[in-house]
Amino acid sequence: MRYLNMYDSISCLNCLACMSACSMENRMRLERDAGVSLERGVNEYNPGSFYLRPWRREVGKYPDSRLLVAFEHCRHCENAQCLINCPAGAIERRPMGQVVINESACIGCRTCRDVCPFDIPIYDNQTGKARKCIGCYDRVESGMQPACVTACPSKALISGPEDMVLAEGEDRIATYAKRLGRDYVIYGKDKINRVVGRLGWVSIAAREDAEHYDLFANPAKVTMIARDGLKMGGAVGAACVVAGAALHGLYLFAKRKDQVKAAEHDTKENADE
Ligand code: SF4
Ligand code: SF4
Ligand code: SF4
Known part of the structure; x- marks a missing residue:
């Protein structure tokens, strides 16, 4: 079964609950994997360990400008260039499609960052390893949803089997088109180009804003x-x-x-x- 995440830029409140949840989840992973207890308050998120990087962008000229908000995140590409080009074989694809860096095998060469068409992997100067969203594959394979999806109060993030997520996405873009009078796309549901293929994390955006959201027609x-x-x-x-x-x-x-x-x-x- 192919598992899909979807980010809906129209329903997003920009509350950053997803980012905090991601950070806390990754802090727990650090503690679990390293067998340590990090000296931070339970609710304090772990700087540098969140893999949804928020941005805001003003598009157009005032007074006709619009404020767009969204996140940079791994898109778990079908033709994941990071995985294809990693010289250490440190990146694997999980059975449900998540693209995961195995940090213990990572040699810190930064090739994944150089080849990613969406500029996603981060190089950690302290550990000398690359890091990025792992699609919460451990949670998903245990029957749970990714931490960011669970935390989202407006269902701007949803996840599940591909058919279910895309059916929900099609419903939403039809509703938005009717109510808001614009044309919307589910970016990444079809093959984007040879380099990327389809996406494992798709996004809903107004068609005319897609490029402003860095949802490029031909990313490379x-x-x-x-x-x-x-x-x-x-x-x-x-x-x-x-x-x-x-x-x-x-x-x-x-x-x-x-x-x-x-x-x-x-x-x-x-x-x-
Ligand atoms: S939790 Fe949901 S609504 Fe809040 S910023 Fe993240 S995606 Fe947007
Ligand atoms: S978005 Fe970048 S890091 Fe994520 S799977 Fe695609 S190539 Fe790899
Ligand atoms: S899927 Fe997991 S690791 Fe990826 S952004 Fe969401 S919470 Fe973070």
């Missing part, structure tokens, strides 16, 4: 293009080496043939004498 990284170019260069180079080796082989074969022919000729001449 310059470094990725360069990397692809290098790979292609490498492939061309490899092809040249193979072609060169083949030509060299042909040359050696022809040379050997000539040598055999000359030797046969010499042998024949010697025999005639």
